[in-house]
Amino acid sequence: MKRKFDLAIAVLAVLALIGIVAWIMQLQRGLILTNMRNPFTWGLYIAMWAFYVGTAAGGLVVSSAIYIFGVKQLKPIAPVASVTAFIFAVAAMLMALPDIGRPDRLLNLFIYPNFKSLILWDFIILSTYAILSAIYTFVLLRPKIAASGISIPFVGTVMKRDMTAEEIQRLEKESERRAKILAPIALPFAILIHTVTAWVLATQLSRPWWYGGLLAPTFIAAALTAGPAVVILASLIVYGYRKDLQDAYRLLAKVSAFSVVALLFMYYNDFFVRQWWDAGREFDTIMLVFRDYLAIHAVEVIFMLLGTFILATRYNSVGGLVAGSLAVNIGILAHRYLLIPPAYNIIPLRVPVVLGIESFEWSYPIAVGDIRGTLMNPQPVFTAYWNYVPSLIEIAITIGVFAIISLVLLGMLRALPVYPQGSQ
Amino acid sequence: MVRYGMVIDLNRCIGCRSCAVVCKMVNSVPTGTWWQRVETVGSKEHMVPTGEYPNLSEVFLPVPCMHCENPPCVKVCPVGATWKREDGLVLVDFERCIGCRYCLTACPYGVRQFNWQDADENIKQGFEVAGFEENWYKPSDYKYGYPIDHRTKDGRLVYTKTRPRGVVEKCTFCVQFVDQGIAPACVRGCPGNARVFGDLDDPNSEISKVLKDRSTFRLLEDLGTEPKVFYIPPARKEGRGGVNYEKKV
Numbered sequence: 001m002k003r004k005f006d007l008a009i010a011v012l013a014v015l016a017l018i019g020i021v022a023w024i025m026q027l028q029r030g031l032i033l034t035n036m037r038n039p040f041t042w043g044l045y046i047a048m049w050a051f052y053v054g055t056a057a058g059g060l061v062v063s064s065a066i067y068i069f070g071v072k073q074l075k076p077i078a079p080v081a082s083v084t085a086f087i088f089a090v091a092a093m094l095m096a097l098p099d100i101g102r103p104d105r106l107l108n109l110f111i112y113p114n115f116k117s118l119i120l121w122d123f124i125i126l127s128t129y130a131i132l133s134a135i136y137t138f139v140l141l142r143p144k145i146a147a148s149g150i151s152i153p154f155v156g157t158v159m160k161r162d163m164t165a166e167e168i169q170r171l172e173k174e175s176e177r178r179a180k181i182l183a184p185i186a187l188p189f190a191i192l193i194h195t196v197t198a199w200v201l202a203t204q205l206s207r208p209w210w211y212g213g214l215l216a217p218t219f220i221a222a223a224l225t226a227g228p229a230v231v232i233l234a235s236l237i238v239y240g241y242r243k244d245l246q247d248a249y250r251l252l253a254k255v256s257a258f259s260v261v262a263l264l265f266m267y268y269n270d271f272f273v274r275q276w277w278d279a280g281r282e283f284d285t286i287m288l289v290f291r292d293y294l295a296i297h298a299v300e301v302i303f304m305l306l307g308t309f310i311l312a313t314r315y316n317s318v319g320g321l322v323a324g325s326l327a328v329n330i331g332i333l334a335h336r337y338l339l340i341p342p343a344y345n346i347i348p349l350r351v352p353v354v355l356g357i358e359s360f361e362w363s364y365p366i367a368v369g370d371i372r373g374t375l376m377n378p379q380p381v382f383t384a385y386w387n388y389v390p391s392l393i394e395i396a397i398t399i400g401v402f403a404i405i406s407l408v409l410l411g412m413l414r415a416l417p418v419y420p421q422g423s424q
Numbered sequence: 425m426v427r428y429g430m431v432i433d434l435n436r437c438i439g440c441r442s443c444a445v446v447c448k449m450v451n452s453v454p455t456g457t458w459w460q461r462v463e464t465v466g467s468k469e470h471m472v473p474t475g476e477y478p479n480l481s482e483v484f485l486p487v488p489c490m491h492c493e494n495p496p497c498v499k500v501c502p503v504g505a506t507w508k509r510e511d512g513l514v515l516v517d518f519e520r521c522i523g524c525r526y527c528l529t530a531c532p533y534g535v536r537q538f539n540w541q542d543a544d545e546n547i548k549q550g551f552e553v554a555g556f557e558e559n560w561y562k563p564s565d566y567k568y569g570y571p572i573d574h575r576t577k578d579g580r581l582v583y584t585k586t587r588p589r590g591v592v593e594k595c596t597f598c599v600q601f602v603d604q605g606i607a608p609a610c611v612r613g614c615p616g617n618a619r620v621f622g623d624l625d626d627p628n629s630e631i632s633k634v635l636k637d638r639s640t641f642r643l644l645e646d647l648g649t650e651p652k653v654f655y656i657p658p659a660r661k662e663g664r665g666g667v668n669y670e671k672k673v
Contacts, residue, residue, distance in 0.1 A: 030542065031523075036540075038528065038537055041525040042525065042529060100523055100524055101524070101538065102588075105520070108503040108520055112503045113502070114501055114502055116499045117501055119500070120502040123502070204530055205532070206496065206529075206530060206532035207529065344529075351485060353474060353481060355474070358479070362474075364461070364485070364534065367456065367457055369456050370455070371546070374553060375554055382458070382461060
């Protein structure tokens, strides 16, 4: 187990290093190293940002289930859940960082905030949620930290105190009381991170693929799918599959499985409404999905359904839980990736062309932003369709962020006394 | 209160793209980036009519920034780097933009452009693609464009020849000229005199008179962005620009 863990750490460290090198390259040369251009301005980074916001939902599900709905069997995994909530909220913000053209000017967010902009609100809500999750984790773990301390590599154990059993009991009671107060405060933020993230996209009338009231509910459904699955995986790493956690795993698997159904319902409901009219920009987004992005659409739906099936039937075995959680997350990842292309490849400026008795709409091409091709084989400067495939730099940075986040998550789970008493 | 706007008469546009080129020249627009586009509506190639003979259409549509009254780009900018000045010009502060590109997503007209790399690199790349020898172009050499940095009254940098990498730029209605009382370069450079620029709030300005006399349309009016660039729709041309309607059914 120890060797496996060390190997995982080593691999993740190498990936993180590659990602950091890639980001330094991107900082030096600019975002030209990505495959995004003026007609297609957001790509893999923003898709992953939305994905991480979704995976941060685990803490919400668990804590609200315990303290608001009184589901006591989830209590042992609450610290792990809130650690994942913290780490993925941070991951979302970290993921948006390489997408920024001028990271050196990020302080402008504080100096000149524009409160009409939902990106600013998303930043505020996400950081508040991350801080709340960190506080929540600390509150939950306070008695255990006092009892066994935080073990930091090269530093040793810190914050350990010698206490009588009475004192520990008092701390435990206090932690319980504070968690009860914190849970309802954190809950609105936990819902808001998905809602505001969705609003960043859903408010844009120029992008019919996003525009509308249905995006925020689907974001919440996607979060309730990915979040519990991530908590299952994280607590399997920490605790393994134990008899006393069976109920907790089953509940999380059920929440995740049910949310997939809700997500697919809303998704296809939207598809149906859009396709019925047989024309227009909304209709064209659906046609674009089926024409150009059918493979990604197939991956999202097949993996989501597969994951639901496994989670709903095989929640009693480690293999089932792992396979189901992974499948569901892959499905959500594809779902998140598919947020981007149909939004950009339906050009908003469409001009009607009237030819005698016929008429059609024509997309006004956008200047790409650099010169491509050669003298004899020039590529168009103005284009109304951008075939976006993430560049190697984008992929390296994305994997690097994942590796860094996993390292921090594994390190935190190791350092913090999240293990239940009596087992180590 | 001054409120600047533009009228483009599509009957007069000959699709020569002079406006796009003169815009690039005076505004020092990097290679591959265009503040001003002119395309033949409905056609894959510029200057090629669309449709099948005899049902042909060849309408040239120049698209600068619309300088909307209700600009989505201004609303989405998290740091207020793009803003609508009192005279209605929508400008970008090169020193404040953080390069999140949310405004490129929000703008329905596709006029916003991002500096994906150093402008010098863009120009070098352009020469390379065009088949010039290596080192033919030196970044330290002369740069085209209006030579002086321009700041608004409150000191915000809205025009500079050396474009910072990682920021957004777009048509400014040639703010550096407008502030000196000169019309934008595309208005002055149009050989067909298709453009009128002026104060929309002044009933005696030329643009107000044109708007009063002619029927105009704006692009994507249903989005509620209220553009300040107006178009005079092209009449179907027969003979010498005259319109002949059949009297018999």
